[in-house]
Amino acid sequence: VLNLKSGGKKEVGAAVYGVQQASGASGGDAGAEMGDMDAIYEARILASPRRPVTESNRDAHTPNSAQASPARSPLPKRDVISDRFIPSRRGGNLQASFALLPDEQARKAHNARNANNEAESSESKEPVLDAYSLLLKSELLGCDALAMEKGLGDRGPASPLQKNLFRFKSSRPGRDENAPYSRSPVGMDSQRLLSSPRAQIRKISTVPYKVLDAPALQDDFYLNLVDWSSLNVLAVGLGTCVYLWSACSSKVTKLCDLAPEDTVTSVSWTGRGTHLAVGTTTGEVQIWEANKCAKLRTMSGHQARVGTLSWSGNTLSSGSRDRSILHHDVRVPQQYTARLTGHRQEVCGLKWSFDGQQLASGGNDNKLYVWNTHATTPVLRFNDHNAAVKAIAWSPHQNGLLSSGGGTADRCIRFWNTQTADALNCIDTGSQVCNLAWSKNVNELVSTHGYSQNQIVVWKYPTMSKVATLTGHTLRVLYLALSPDSQTIVTGAGDETLRFWNIFPGPKTKGDSVESSSLLDVSSKIR
Secondary structure: OOOOOOOOHHHHHHHHHHHHHHHHOOOHHHHHHHHHHHHHHHHHHHHOOOOOOOOOOOOOOOOOOOOOOOOOOOOOOOOOOOOOOOOEOOOOOHHHHOOOOOOHHHHHHHHHHOHHHHHHHHHHHHHHHHHHHHHHHHHHHOHHHHHHHHOOOOOOOOOOOOOOOOEOOOOOOOOOOOHHHOOOOOOHHHHHHHOOEEOOOOOOOOOOOEEEEOOOOOOOOOOEOEEEOOOOEEEEEEOOEEEEEEOOOOOEEEEEEOOOOOOEEEEEEOOOOOEEEEEEOOOOEEEEEOOOOEEEEEEOOOOOOEEEEEEEOOEEEEEEOOOEEEEEEOOOOOOOOEEEEOOOOOEEEEEEOOOOOEEEEEEOOOOEEEEEOOOOOOOEEEOOOOOOEEEEEEOOOOOOEEEEEEOOOOOEEEEEEOOOOEEEEEEEOOOOEEEEEEOOOOOEEEEEEOOOOOOEEEEEOOOOEEEEEEOOOOOOEEEEEEOOOOOEEEEEEOOOEEEEEEOOOOOOOOOOOOOOEEHHHOHHHOO
Protein backbone atom coordinates (compact mmCIF):
# COMPACT_ATOMS: atom_id res chain seq x y z
CA VAL A 1 0.00 0.00 0.00
CA LEU A 2 2.82 2.45 0.87
CA ASN A 3 5.22 3.29 -1.90
CA LEU A 4 8.25 4.65 -0.02
CA LYS A 5 10.49 4.82 -3.06
CA SER A 6 8.25 7.20 -5.07
CA GLY A 7 7.08 9.30 -2.06
CA GLY A 8 4.48 12.10 -2.22
CA LYS A 9 1.48 13.10 -0.24
CA LYS A 10 -0.95 12.12 -2.94
CA GLU A 11 -0.02 8.46 -2.90
CA VAL A 12 0.06 8.27 0.87
CA GLY A 13 -3.18 10.24 1.13
CA ALA A 14 -4.84 7.93 -1.34
CA ALA A 15 -3.73 4.95 0.67
CA VAL A 16 -4.93 6.52 3.87
CA TYR A 17 -8.21 7.53 2.27
CA GLY A 18 -8.74 3.96 1.10
CA VAL A 19 -8.14 2.65 4.57
CA GLN A 20 -10.50 5.23 6.03
CA GLN A 21 -13.22 4.22 3.58
CA ALA A 22 -12.77 0.59 4.48
CA SER A 23 -12.87 1.39 8.13
CA GLY A 24 -15.81 3.81 7.75
CA ALA A 25 -17.92 1.08 6.32
CA SER A 26 -18.18 -0.49 9.73
CA GLY A 27 -19.49 2.82 11.20
CA GLY A 28 -19.55 3.98 14.79
CA ASP A 29 -16.78 4.97 17.14
CA ALA A 30 -14.51 2.24 15.90
CA GLY A 31 -14.29 3.93 12.49
CA ALA A 32 -13.36 7.27 14.05
CA GLU A 33 -10.64 5.75 16.18
CA MET A 34 -9.21 3.95 13.15
CA GLY A 35 -9.14 7.19 11.21
CA ASP A 36 -7.20 8.96 14.01
CA MET A 37 -4.66 6.15 14.07
CA ASP A 38 -4.13 6.38 10.29
CA ALA A 39 -3.56 10.12 10.52
CA ILE A 40 -0.93 9.69 13.24
CA TYR A 41 0.77 6.94 11.22
CA GLU A 42 0.77 9.20 8.14
CA ALA A 43 2.41 12.03 10.07
CA ARG A 44 5.13 9.78 11.44
CA ILE A 45 5.93 8.39 7.97
CA LEU A 46 6.20 11.87 6.42
CA ALA A 47 8.40 13.09 9.25
CA SER A 48 10.98 10.28 8.91
CA PRO A 49 14.05 11.12 6.78
CA ARG A 50 14.27 9.36 3.38
CA ARG A 51 17.54 7.82 2.21
CA PRO A 52 18.51 5.40 -0.57
CA VAL A 53 18.42 1.73 0.11
CA THR A 54 21.90 0.21 0.55
CA GLU A 55 23.24 -3.18 1.51
CA SER A 56 23.60 -2.10 5.14
CA ASN A 57 20.00 -0.99 5.59
CA ARG A 58 18.20 -3.14 3.03
CA ASP A 59 16.37 -5.05 5.75
CA ALA A 60 14.94 -1.84 7.19
CA HIS A 61 13.27 -0.82 3.89
CA THR A 62 11.08 -3.78 3.28
CA PRO A 63 7.34 -3.63 2.62
CA ASN A 64 6.72 -5.50 5.87
CA SER A 65 8.58 -3.08 8.08
CA ALA A 66 6.18 -0.85 10.00
CA GLN A 67 8.74 1.78 11.10
CA ALA A 68 11.90 3.08 9.44
CA SER A 69 15.10 2.72 11.44
CA PRO A 70 17.95 5.23 11.44
CA ALA A 71 20.93 4.64 9.14
CA ARG A 72 23.69 2.36 10.38
CA SER A 73 27.35 2.51 9.55
CA PRO A 74 28.45 -0.23 7.09
CA LEU A 75 30.42 -3.14 8.51
CA PRO A 76 34.06 -3.45 7.47
CA LYS A 77 34.59 -5.88 4.58
CA ARG A 78 36.11 -9.17 5.70
CA ASP A 79 37.37 -12.23 3.85
CA VAL A 80 35.09 -15.26 4.12
CA ILE A 81 37.00 -18.00 5.91
CA SER A 82 35.53 -21.51 6.14
CA ASP A 83 36.78 -24.47 8.13
CA ARG A 84 35.47 -26.96 5.54
CA PHE A 85 38.21 -28.98 3.80
CA ILE A 86 37.50 -30.26 0.30
CA PRO A 87 40.08 -32.96 -0.43
CA SER A 88 41.67 -33.58 -3.81
CA ARG A 89 41.35 -37.14 -5.03
CA ARG A 90 42.84 -36.64 -8.44
CA GLY A 91 45.93 -38.72 -7.80
CA GLY A 92 44.18 -41.46 -5.84
CA ASN A 93 42.68 -44.66 -7.14
CA LEU A 94 38.96 -44.05 -6.68
CA GLN A 95 37.97 -47.52 -7.77
CA ALA A 96 40.17 -49.17 -5.17
CA SER A 97 39.40 -46.67 -2.41
CA PHE A 98 35.64 -46.26 -2.72
CA ALA A 99 34.52 -48.88 -5.27
CA LEU A 100 32.38 -46.21 -6.89
CA LEU A 101 32.03 -48.13 -10.13
CA PRO A 102 30.64 -51.71 -10.06
CA ASP A 103 32.92 -54.39 -11.33
CA GLU A 104 32.17 -56.57 -14.32
CA GLN A 105 30.98 -59.54 -12.32
CA ALA A 106 28.43 -57.44 -10.39
CA ARG A 107 27.14 -55.95 -13.63
CA LYS A 108 26.80 -59.36 -15.23
CA ALA A 109 25.00 -60.70 -12.17
CA HIS A 110 22.58 -57.79 -12.35
CA ASN A 111 21.99 -58.45 -16.05
CA ALA A 112 21.42 -62.13 -15.36
CA ARG A 113 18.63 -61.33 -12.89
CA ASN A 114 16.81 -59.33 -15.57
CA ALA A 115 17.69 -61.58 -18.48
CA ASN A 116 14.25 -63.17 -18.77
CA ASN A 117 12.58 -59.87 -19.66
CA GLU A 118 15.39 -57.98 -21.32
CA ALA A 119 17.54 -60.65 -22.98
CA GLU A 120 17.30 -59.32 -26.52
CA SER A 121 17.68 -55.64 -25.64
CA SER A 122 20.69 -56.27 -23.40
CA GLU A 123 22.52 -58.04 -26.23
CA SER A 124 22.45 -54.95 -28.43
CA LYS A 125 23.24 -52.49 -25.63
CA GLU A 126 26.03 -54.53 -24.04
CA PRO A 127 28.92 -53.58 -26.40
CA VAL A 128 28.03 -49.89 -26.35
CA LEU A 129 27.77 -49.82 -22.56
CA ASP A 130 31.09 -51.63 -22.25
CA ALA A 131 32.82 -49.11 -24.52
CA TYR A 132 31.29 -46.15 -22.70
CA SER A 133 32.16 -47.58 -19.28
CA LEU A 134 35.73 -48.21 -20.41
CA LEU A 135 36.10 -44.66 -21.71
CA LEU A 136 34.54 -43.17 -18.58
CA LYS A 137 36.87 -45.10 -16.29
CA SER A 138 39.86 -44.02 -18.35
CA GLU A 139 38.97 -40.33 -18.13
CA LEU A 140 38.06 -40.36 -14.43
CA LEU A 141 40.38 -42.94 -12.92
CA GLY A 142 43.34 -42.83 -15.29
CA CYS A 143 44.37 -45.14 -18.05
CA ASP A 144 47.31 -46.87 -16.37
CA ALA A 145 45.35 -48.80 -13.77
CA LEU A 146 42.57 -49.50 -16.25
CA ALA A 147 44.97 -50.87 -18.85
CA MET A 148 46.47 -53.21 -16.29
CA GLU A 149 42.98 -54.32 -15.25
CA LYS A 150 41.92 -55.08 -18.81
CA GLY A 151 45.30 -56.45 -19.87
CA LEU A 152 45.60 -53.94 -22.73
CA GLY A 153 48.51 -51.95 -23.99
CA ASP A 154 52.25 -52.30 -23.45
CA ARG A 155 52.47 -50.37 -20.21
CA GLY A 156 54.61 -51.30 -17.25
CA PRO A 157 53.28 -52.22 -13.84
CA ALA A 158 50.80 -49.82 -12.34
CA SER A 159 51.93 -47.50 -9.59
CA PRO A 160 51.12 -48.68 -6.06
CA LEU A 161 47.94 -47.47 -4.42
CA GLN A 162 48.08 -44.22 -2.53
CA LYS A 163 48.04 -44.86 1.21
CA ASN A 164 46.65 -41.44 2.11
CA LEU A 165 43.11 -40.99 0.94
CA PHE A 166 42.84 -37.21 1.53
CA ARG A 167 45.65 -34.95 0.35
CA PHE A 168 45.95 -31.16 0.49
CA LYS A 169 47.61 -30.84 -2.88
CA SER A 170 46.73 -32.51 -6.14
CA SER A 171 49.38 -34.10 -8.28
CA ARG A 172 50.07 -32.35 -11.56
CA PRO A 173 49.13 -34.50 -14.55
CA GLY A 174 51.61 -35.22 -17.30
CA ARG A 175 51.73 -32.67 -20.07
CA ASP A 176 50.55 -33.62 -23.51
CA GLU A 177 52.25 -31.47 -26.13
CA ASN A 178 49.64 -32.25 -28.80
CA ALA A 179 46.63 -31.55 -26.57
CA PRO A 180 46.00 -27.97 -27.85
CA TYR A 181 45.89 -29.24 -31.44
CA SER A 182 43.85 -32.38 -30.89
CA ARG A 183 40.29 -32.52 -32.21
CA SER A 184 39.30 -35.44 -29.98
CA PRO A 185 37.19 -34.79 -26.87
CA VAL A 186 39.21 -37.38 -24.91
CA GLY A 187 42.88 -37.54 -24.00
CA MET A 188 45.64 -39.43 -25.73
CA ASP A 189 45.56 -42.25 -23.19
CA SER A 190 41.88 -42.82 -23.82
CA GLN A 191 42.44 -42.71 -27.57
CA ARG A 192 45.13 -45.38 -27.31
CA LEU A 193 42.84 -47.46 -25.13
CA LEU A 194 39.97 -47.16 -27.60
CA SER A 195 42.18 -48.21 -30.49
CA SER A 196 43.48 -51.29 -28.66
CA PRO A 197 42.27 -54.71 -29.92
CA ARG A 198 39.00 -56.02 -28.58
CA ALA A 199 36.69 -58.96 -29.14
CA GLN A 200 34.30 -58.70 -32.05
CA ILE A 201 30.63 -58.09 -31.35
CA ARG A 202 28.72 -61.35 -31.64
CA LYS A 203 25.14 -61.31 -32.79
CA ILE A 204 22.79 -64.28 -32.72
CA SER A 205 19.73 -64.16 -34.92
CA THR A 206 16.51 -64.73 -33.04
CA VAL A 207 14.81 -66.02 -36.20
CA PRO A 208 15.51 -69.49 -37.66
CA TYR A 209 17.07 -69.37 -41.11
CA LYS A 210 15.12 -72.46 -42.22
CA VAL A 211 11.88 -74.15 -41.18
CA LEU A 212 10.87 -77.62 -42.38
CA ASP A 213 7.54 -79.35 -41.95
CA ALA A 214 7.66 -82.60 -39.99
CA PRO A 215 4.19 -84.17 -40.06
CA ALA A 216 3.51 -86.91 -37.52
CA LEU A 217 6.46 -85.85 -35.34
CA GLN A 218 5.46 -87.27 -31.97
CA ASP A 219 4.99 -85.02 -28.95
CA ASP A 220 6.57 -87.48 -26.48
CA PHE A 221 9.16 -86.34 -23.93
CA TYR A 222 10.80 -89.79 -23.67
CA LEU A 223 11.67 -90.22 -27.37
CA ASN A 224 14.71 -89.13 -29.39
CA LEU A 225 13.69 -88.77 -33.02
CA VAL A 226 16.24 -86.33 -34.52
CA ASP A 227 19.98 -86.78 -35.13
CA TRP A 228 22.56 -85.07 -37.41
CA SER A 229 25.39 -87.11 -38.90
CA SER A 230 29.01 -86.14 -39.49
CA LEU A 231 28.27 -86.26 -43.23
CA ASN A 232 25.73 -83.43 -42.83
CA VAL A 233 22.64 -85.60 -43.17
CA LEU A 234 19.69 -85.19 -40.83
CA ALA A 235 17.65 -88.24 -39.77
CA VAL A 236 14.09 -87.75 -38.54
CA GLY A 237 11.64 -90.38 -37.31
CA LEU A 238 8.08 -89.61 -38.36
CA GLY A 239 5.52 -92.19 -37.32
CA THR A 240 6.51 -95.52 -38.85
CA CYS A 241 9.08 -94.00 -41.24
CA VAL A 242 12.59 -92.58 -41.09
CA TYR A 243 13.49 -89.77 -43.48
CA LEU A 244 16.94 -88.42 -44.38
CA TRP A 245 17.44 -84.76 -45.30
CA SER A 246 20.74 -83.68 -46.84
CA ALA A 247 21.82 -80.24 -45.63
CA CYS A 248 24.06 -79.86 -48.68
CA SER A 249 21.50 -80.55 -51.40
CA SER A 250 18.21 -80.27 -49.41
CA LYS A 251 17.28 -83.69 -50.81
CA VAL A 252 14.84 -85.82 -48.83
CA THR A 253 15.15 -89.62 -48.85
CA LYS A 254 12.86 -92.15 -47.25
CA LEU A 255 15.11 -94.63 -45.45
CA CYS A 256 12.63 -97.15 -44.09
CA ASP A 257 9.01 -97.86 -43.31
CA LEU A 258 8.23 -100.13 -40.40
CA ALA A 259 5.23 -102.38 -40.04
CA PRO A 260 1.89 -100.69 -39.37
CA GLU A 261 1.87 -101.89 -35.75
CA ASP A 262 5.38 -100.54 -35.09
CA THR A 263 6.69 -96.97 -34.81
CA VAL A 264 10.07 -95.26 -34.65
CA THR A 265 11.06 -94.26 -31.11
CA SER A 266 14.75 -93.28 -31.49
CA VAL A 267 17.47 -92.68 -34.10
CA SER A 268 21.25 -92.35 -33.77
CA TRP A 269 24.08 -92.02 -36.31
CA THR A 270 27.45 -93.74 -36.04
CA GLY A 271 30.55 -91.59 -35.64
CA ARG A 272 31.41 -91.92 -39.32
CA GLY A 273 27.87 -91.04 -40.38
CA THR A 274 27.39 -93.97 -42.74
CA HIS A 275 25.04 -96.14 -40.65
CA LEU A 276 21.93 -95.31 -38.66
CA ALA A 277 20.52 -97.13 -35.66
CA VAL A 278 16.73 -97.13 -35.31
CA GLY A 279 14.87 -98.02 -32.12
CA THR A 280 11.28 -99.26 -32.34
CA THR A 281 8.23 -99.68 -30.15
CA THR A 282 8.57 -103.47 -30.12
CA GLY A 283 12.00 -103.27 -28.48
CA GLU A 284 14.10 -104.00 -31.56
CA VAL A 285 17.18 -102.08 -32.68
CA GLN A 286 17.80 -101.97 -36.43
CA ILE A 287 21.02 -101.00 -38.21
CA TRP A 288 20.61 -99.33 -41.62
CA GLU A 289 23.15 -98.33 -44.26
CA ALA A 290 22.23 -94.81 -45.34
CA ASN A 291 23.71 -94.80 -48.86
CA LYS A 292 21.97 -97.98 -49.96
CA CYS A 293 18.86 -97.59 -47.77
CA ALA A 294 19.38 -101.20 -46.73
CA LYS A 295 18.85 -102.84 -43.36
CA LEU A 296 21.96 -104.71 -42.24
CA ARG A 297 20.72 -106.42 -39.08
CA THR A 298 18.13 -106.41 -36.32
CA MET A 299 19.12 -106.80 -32.66
CA SER A 300 16.66 -107.80 -29.96
CA GLY A 301 16.84 -108.07 -26.20
CA HIS A 302 14.48 -105.40 -24.91
CA GLN A 303 10.93 -106.12 -23.80
CA ALA A 304 9.56 -102.62 -24.42
CA ARG A 305 10.20 -99.58 -26.60
CA VAL A 306 13.74 -98.31 -27.11
CA GLY A 307 13.62 -94.58 -26.39
CA THR A 308 17.32 -93.65 -26.49
CA LEU A 309 20.47 -94.76 -28.34
CA SER A 310 24.15 -93.81 -28.09
CA TRP A 311 27.25 -94.94 -30.05
CA SER A 312 30.83 -95.39 -28.82
CA GLY A 313 32.93 -96.75 -31.66
CA ASN A 314 31.48 -100.14 -32.63
CA THR A 315 29.41 -100.38 -29.46
CA LEU A 316 25.78 -99.27 -29.51
CA SER A 317 24.01 -98.74 -26.17
CA SER A 318 20.23 -98.74 -26.00
CA GLY A 319 17.89 -97.69 -23.19
CA SER A 320 14.38 -99.00 -22.90
CA ARG A 321 11.16 -98.70 -21.01
CA ASP A 322 11.94 -102.12 -19.50
CA ARG A 323 14.44 -100.20 -17.27
CA SER A 324 17.53 -101.88 -18.74
CA ILE A 325 20.49 -100.74 -20.82
CA LEU A 326 21.99 -103.10 -23.43
CA HIS A 327 25.42 -102.93 -25.06
CA HIS A 328 25.43 -104.15 -28.67
CA ASP A 329 28.69 -104.86 -30.47
CA VAL A 330 27.87 -104.75 -34.17
CA ARG A 331 30.97 -106.83 -34.99
CA VAL A 332 29.77 -109.95 -33.20
CA PRO A 333 26.70 -112.04 -33.94
CA GLN A 334 25.34 -111.91 -30.37
CA GLN A 335 22.27 -109.78 -29.82
CA TYR A 336 23.96 -107.91 -26.98
CA THR A 337 27.18 -108.16 -25.02
CA ALA A 338 26.14 -106.68 -21.66
CA ARG A 339 23.01 -105.79 -19.75
CA LEU A 340 23.06 -102.92 -17.25
CA THR A 341 20.38 -102.71 -14.58
CA GLY A 342 19.94 -100.00 -12.01
CA HIS A 343 17.09 -97.73 -13.04
CA ARG A 344 13.67 -98.42 -11.59
CA GLN A 345 11.74 -96.74 -14.41
CA GLU A 346 12.17 -96.05 -18.12
CA VAL A 347 15.62 -95.07 -19.35
CA CYS A 348 15.10 -91.89 -21.36
CA GLY A 349 18.60 -90.39 -21.59
CA LEU A 350 21.84 -92.03 -22.70
CA LYS A 351 25.20 -90.50 -23.70
CA TRP A 352 28.77 -91.79 -24.03
CA SER A 353 31.69 -89.55 -23.09
CA PHE A 354 34.04 -88.37 -25.85
CA ASP A 355 36.84 -90.65 -24.67
CA GLY A 356 34.49 -93.65 -24.62
CA GLN A 357 35.28 -94.50 -20.99
CA GLN A 358 32.05 -93.47 -19.27
CA LEU A 359 28.36 -93.80 -20.08
CA ALA A 360 25.78 -91.48 -18.47
CA SER A 361 22.18 -92.59 -18.20
CA GLY A 362 19.07 -90.77 -17.02
CA GLY A 363 15.73 -92.27 -16.12
CA ASN A 364 12.18 -91.45 -15.30
CA ASP A 365 13.05 -92.38 -11.69
CA ASN A 366 14.85 -88.98 -11.40
CA LYS A 367 18.26 -90.72 -11.22
CA LEU A 368 21.46 -89.97 -13.08
CA TYR A 369 23.95 -92.84 -13.24
CA VAL A 370 27.47 -93.06 -14.61
CA TRP A 371 28.82 -96.42 -15.84
CA ASN A 372 32.26 -97.49 -16.98
CA THR A 373 33.09 -99.92 -19.75
CA HIS A 374 33.58 -102.96 -17.49
CA ALA A 375 31.11 -102.85 -14.58
CA THR A 376 27.46 -103.79 -14.88
CA THR A 377 26.49 -101.58 -11.93
CA PRO A 378 26.78 -97.77 -11.87
CA VAL A 379 29.99 -96.34 -10.45
CA LEU A 380 28.37 -92.98 -9.67
CA ARG A 381 24.81 -92.23 -8.57
CA PHE A 382 23.40 -88.71 -8.53
CA ASN A 383 19.99 -88.28 -6.92
CA ASP A 384 19.61 -84.48 -6.86
CA HIS A 385 17.08 -84.14 -9.69
CA ASN A 386 13.38 -84.02 -8.82
CA ALA A 387 12.02 -85.11 -12.23
CA ALA A 388 12.90 -87.32 -15.18
CA VAL A 389 16.45 -86.89 -16.50
CA LYS A 390 16.43 -86.92 -20.30
CA ALA A 391 18.85 -84.08 -21.14
CA ILE A 392 22.45 -85.34 -20.82
CA ALA A 393 25.60 -83.92 -22.43
CA TRP A 394 29.36 -84.29 -21.92
CA SER A 395 31.63 -81.29 -22.25
CA PRO A 396 34.16 -81.55 -25.10
CA HIS A 397 36.40 -78.96 -23.37
CA GLN A 398 36.88 -80.55 -19.93
CA ASN A 399 37.30 -84.23 -19.28
CA GLY A 400 34.76 -85.59 -16.81
CA LEU A 401 32.42 -82.59 -16.95
CA LEU A 402 28.83 -83.82 -17.26
CA SER A 403 25.66 -81.71 -17.56
CA SER A 404 22.11 -82.94 -16.99
CA GLY A 405 18.64 -81.42 -17.02
CA GLY A 406 15.46 -82.31 -15.17
CA GLY A 407 11.83 -82.37 -16.21
CA THR A 408 8.87 -80.21 -15.30
CA ALA A 409 9.09 -80.68 -11.53
CA ASP A 410 12.82 -79.96 -11.49
CA ARG A 411 13.58 -77.40 -14.25
CA CYS A 412 17.29 -77.34 -13.31
CA ILE A 413 20.53 -77.81 -15.22
CA ARG A 414 23.17 -79.44 -13.05
CA PHE A 415 26.90 -79.92 -13.60
CA TRP A 416 28.95 -82.81 -12.27
CA ASN A 417 32.60 -83.76 -12.08
CA THR A 418 32.62 -87.50 -12.69
CA GLN A 419 36.30 -87.78 -11.78
CA THR A 420 35.76 -86.49 -8.25
CA ALA A 421 32.01 -87.29 -7.95
CA ASP A 422 31.30 -83.67 -7.01
CA ALA A 423 28.27 -81.53 -7.83
CA LEU A 424 29.59 -78.32 -9.38
CA ASN A 425 26.65 -76.04 -10.09
CA CYS A 426 22.88 -75.87 -10.40
CA ILE A 427 20.86 -73.41 -12.50
CA ASP A 428 17.09 -73.08 -12.28
CA THR A 429 15.87 -72.43 -15.84
CA GLY A 430 12.19 -72.00 -14.99
CA SER A 431 11.07 -74.58 -17.60
CA GLN A 432 11.21 -78.27 -18.31
CA VAL A 433 14.69 -79.15 -19.65
CA CYS A 434 14.33 -81.41 -22.69
CA ASN A 435 17.80 -81.42 -24.30
CA LEU A 436 21.38 -80.25 -23.79
CA ALA A 437 24.26 -79.90 -26.26
CA TRP A 438 27.76 -78.45 -25.97
CA SER A 439 29.51 -76.45 -28.66
CA LYS A 440 32.84 -77.84 -29.83
CA ASN A 441 34.14 -74.41 -30.84
CA VAL A 442 33.45 -72.32 -27.72
CA ASN A 443 32.77 -73.14 -24.09
CA GLU A 444 29.01 -72.73 -24.39
CA LEU A 445 25.99 -75.01 -24.36
CA VAL A 446 22.42 -74.85 -25.57
CA SER A 447 19.30 -76.13 -23.84
CA THR A 448 15.79 -76.66 -25.16
CA HIS A 449 12.77 -76.41 -22.92
CA GLY A 450 9.18 -77.45 -22.64
CA TYR A 451 6.59 -76.45 -20.08
CA SER A 452 5.98 -73.69 -19.85
CA GLN A 453 8.05 -71.33 -21.97
CA ASN A 454 9.11 -73.59 -24.89
CA GLN A 455 12.31 -71.60 -25.38
CA ILE A 456 15.86 -72.28 -26.56
CA VAL A 457 18.64 -70.81 -24.40
CA VAL A 458 22.34 -70.43 -25.17
CA TRP A 459 24.51 -70.42 -22.02
CA LYS A 460 28.10 -69.37 -21.43
CA TYR A 461 30.01 -71.73 -19.17
CA PRO A 462 31.07 -71.55 -16.35
CA THR A 463 29.31 -68.26 -15.52
CA MET A 464 26.03 -69.65 -16.90
CA SER A 465 25.04 -66.24 -18.19
CA LYS A 466 22.48 -66.23 -20.98
CA VAL A 467 23.94 -65.44 -24.37
CA ALA A 468 20.62 -65.61 -26.23
CA THR A 469 17.05 -66.75 -25.77
CA LEU A 470 15.24 -68.01 -28.88
CA THR A 471 11.53 -68.57 -29.25
CA GLY A 472 9.34 -69.72 -32.12
CA HIS A 473 8.02 -73.17 -31.29
CA THR A 474 4.47 -73.25 -30.04
CA LEU A 475 4.87 -76.58 -28.19
CA ARG A 476 7.62 -78.27 -26.19
CA VAL A 477 11.03 -78.30 -27.90
CA LEU A 478 11.59 -82.03 -27.42
CA TYR A 479 14.31 -82.71 -30.00
CA LEU A 480 17.74 -81.21 -30.60
CA ALA A 481 20.68 -82.03 -32.87
CA LEU A 482 23.99 -80.27 -33.52
CA SER A 483 25.51 -79.82 -37.00
CA PRO A 484 28.92 -81.35 -37.81
CA ASP A 485 30.65 -77.94 -37.75
CA SER A 486 29.05 -77.19 -34.35
CA GLN A 487 27.62 -73.88 -35.54
CA THR A 488 23.99 -74.78 -36.27
CA ILE A 489 21.34 -76.60 -34.30
CA VAL A 490 18.06 -78.07 -35.41
CA THR A 491 15.13 -78.25 -33.02
CA GLY A 492 11.94 -80.23 -33.29
CA ALA A 493 8.68 -79.86 -31.39
CA GLY A 494 5.18 -81.21 -31.17
CA ASP A 495 4.06 -78.40 -33.48
CA GLU A 496 5.44 -80.64 -36.29
CA THR A 497 8.18 -78.27 -37.42
CA LEU A 498 11.97 -78.46 -37.59
CA ARG A 499 13.74 -75.12 -37.12
CA PHE A 500 17.39 -74.39 -37.93
CA TRP A 501 19.31 -71.79 -35.91
CA ASN A 502 22.81 -70.33 -36.26
CA ILE A 503 23.92 -69.84 -32.66
CA PHE A 504 27.60 -70.83 -32.26
CA PRO A 505 30.70 -69.29 -33.88
CA GLY A 506 32.88 -71.25 -36.25
CA PRO A 507 36.04 -73.11 -35.29
CA LYS A 508 39.18 -71.07 -34.66
CA THR A 509 42.15 -71.38 -36.99
CA LYS A 510 45.74 -70.26 -36.61
CA GLY A 511 45.21 -67.26 -38.86
CA ASP A 512 42.11 -66.07 -37.06
CA SER A 513 42.36 -63.52 -34.28
CA VAL A 514 39.60 -63.17 -31.75
CA GLU A 515 40.56 -59.60 -31.01
CA SER A 516 40.59 -58.21 -34.53
CA SER A 517 38.67 -55.00 -34.01
CA SER A 518 38.95 -52.07 -31.66
CA LEU A 519 36.65 -50.10 -29.43
CA LEU A 520 36.68 -47.32 -32.00
CA ASP A 521 34.37 -49.48 -34.11
CA VAL A 522 31.55 -48.90 -31.63
CA SER A 523 32.55 -45.40 -30.56
CA SER A 524 30.21 -43.97 -33.16
CA LYS A 525 27.30 -45.54 -31.26
CA ILE A 526 28.08 -43.62 -28.08
CA ARG A 527 25.80 -40.63 -27.63
